[in-house]
Amino acid sequence: MTRVSISLSAIVLAIAGFAHQVMGETTSGTPQMETALNDLHRYLGEGENGQRWRKFLMSGELTEELAKGAQADRAKVAAILSRYSGDQRGLELPHFVAVKNALAAWDRQLAEEQPANLAQLARDAAGKYQAVSPQQTAKTWAELQAAIRELDTFLKNSPPENNAGWRKYLHWDELAQHAQRAEGPDPRVAEATISRLSAYENGLALPPFVRVRRALRRHLDSSQAAADQKFAEAYSKQLENLATHLENHAQTGSVEDALAIGRATAWLRRSQQARELTAAIERRFNRPNVYATVSERFLAAGIEDDVDRTQGVTDVILGTQIQGTARTVGRTTVDVVPNDRAAQLDILLNGQATSNTVGHNGPVTIYSTGVTSISGRKILVMNEEGLYGYGATAHCATSSNIYAIQACCNLIEQIAWNRARQQKSQAEAIAASHAAARVNGQMDAQAADLIADANQRYHEKLKSPLRSRDGFPHKLEFRSGPDQVDVTGLALGAGGLAAPDAPPTVGAGNDVALRAHESAIVNFGEAMVGGVTLTDEKLEKIIRDDLKAEVPEELQITPEKDPWSITFADESPVRAVFAGGQLGLAIRGRRFTRGDQALSEPIEIAAKYAIEKTQTGSKLTRQGEVEVKFLERERLGAQQVAFKTFLTRKFEALFKQEIVSEGIVLKGRLEKAGKLQVQEIASDKGWIAIGWQLAAPPKPPEVAAAD
Secondary structure (H helix, E strand, O other): OHHHHHHHHHHHHHHHHOOOOOOOOOOOOHHHHHHHHHHHHHHHOOOHHHHHHHHHOOHHHHHHHHHHHHHOOHHHHHHHHHHHOOOOOOOOOHHHHHHHHHHHHHHHHHHHHOOOOHHHHHHHHOOOOOOOOHHHHHHHHHHHHHHHHHHHHHHHOOOHHHHHHHHHHHOHHHHHHHHOOOOOOOHHHHHHHHHHHOOOOOOOOOHHHHHHHHHHHHHHHHHHHHHOOOHHHHHHHHHHHHHHHHHHHHHHOOHHHHHHHHHHHHHHHHOOOOHHHHHHHHHHOOEOOEEEEEEHHHHHHHHOEEEEEEEEEEEEEOOEEEEEEEEEEEEEEEEEEOEOOOEEEEEEEEEEEEEEEEEEEOOEEEEEEEEEEEEEEEEEEEEOOEEEEOOOEEEEEEEEEEEEEEOOOHHHHHHHHHHHHHOHHHHHHHHHHHHHHHHHHHHHHHHHHHHHHHHHHHHHHHHHHHHHOOOOOOEEEEEEOOOEEEEEEEOOOOOOOOEOOOOOOOOOOOOEEEEEEHHHHHHHHHHHHOOOEEEHHHHHHHHHHHOOOOOOHHHOOOOOOOOEEEEEOOOOOEEEEEEOOEEEEEEEEEEEEEOOEEEOOOEEEEEEEEEEEOOOOEEEEEOOOOEEEEOOOOOOOHHHHHHHHHHHHHHHHHOOOEEEEOOEEOOHHHHHHOEEEEEEEEEEOOEEEEEEEEEOOOOOOOOOOOO
């Protein structure tokens, strides 16, 4: 069964490698919404707890809106959706998530059927400022106290060293003191605590830490809004600027306007203002923004293989002790099974085992051969929670041939022959059953470690770090069709915005396809590197160890070069522009160091590339120079000029003049498949679409003819 282990490993890696890429959209509409809601109600039951859940989730109001169909009140639908998207314990369970996803799909459908003039809504909302009431601030304060008490209890129940370590890391006494202040926490202390809670530290994705971070942010925003005497004036300016950006974006689709809309929407949400407007904006910019597909052919390239294995056989059948050898010859294949709720892959083992055994039963020795047909199936399923495996099921049929029996005398030997003929069918059935059990056990055991390893990497490297910084996709759906695996992701940033429209199409013949919207780059970038400091040492390590690339000479660390670093901006630290066959890349930092010098002001470093499909792959050609732009300064002093020159030199080495790709060289089990070569690549209207196909692996060199 060695080949089965290799095949399972390949499938785990193939799925995990593309788990963050997605393709396809869920069908929306009231039928799916009603089905999910009915399933939830059955799950909750009619008891007191179920009634409390119905009230909290506004089930009665949702039922009323469903009855209205296309005329449903979008504001009420958005309010109900916000309940399902909250922090209440239990909402992460599958029945609640199913309703949330169906509700979000219906919300998008309503947005299309009831288009709104967002700019006019923004101007109308300008006159509807609502001062933050003492009751609102008291509510966020109470939520913060409850979250801190929960975390305090959690830490007290932890091992002493963990308890002390976390309290020291969080500056616990200072946090607890400022959280109690009636006028609200000191912004400096609160922001520092939020930054610590958002770091990439193991454990910060656990619910007690996440709840404190979110509650502290809500209470800080609420208390600051309540205390700001000029908040109403700031609100009016925000709405007017927002209306302008909405108008501009409707005409040009500019990424700068999209970023401004996102920042304004986040500000309004934190300030608990213009909820109808923010809900309308979110509906307009709430389509999935990353799509991908992986073909069955690609999966099969790393999975399907021949099986040829000889192993020892030990068994007991009808009291006879059996020993010998068996050679199994067959093939392992993969079958992508249609499934609308997850990606389902069946690993199939079909083959035949031939055996040669000797059996001992008292004074009798039996010599036999056998042929066993093997058909095994192991189901793997992947969804947002990770990779799971169902128990293997195998079916075997055995045909045996006894070619000799030895005993101490002819009479016993004749009796043994008679009994062997009488029990042949029963013995073959038992042998087949034992063979099936062995196949099941081997497939399950080999899969268990692989699934555990894949899930550990998925959670530790992707899900937990992103969740700790609120960067995990708001929706991540896996599906499988008859010949491909599709995944759909909705990555929302602080502004709660994603793609405003549907993605472009890609060719049907691709083995791997990716379509990503600009918003996905911005939102993932904000979650991954917002506020993070990148040193020259870390950058060199990323290029060398993670990207497996050669470090450019300018970025290599040597004794004569000054050490340097960049601290990324908290908002929009990374952005991309996909338009007109070009790719724009930019990073924003808020603090830069060089040697013992430091510069704390926002700077954007950007480059623009023309995209070209070549015969062997793709090429990006930089258009012009790398641009280093001081965002809040028109005239530069001596220090700024020196830093600009220094940063230009460093990032010209990173943003090379030409970036040429001749395909993705596959590693490990997939190496025999050759490599993925770009078949199509295009960028326009905020989207980039790339399709790869498997290229035939290079043929081995021919052996020179003998003289």
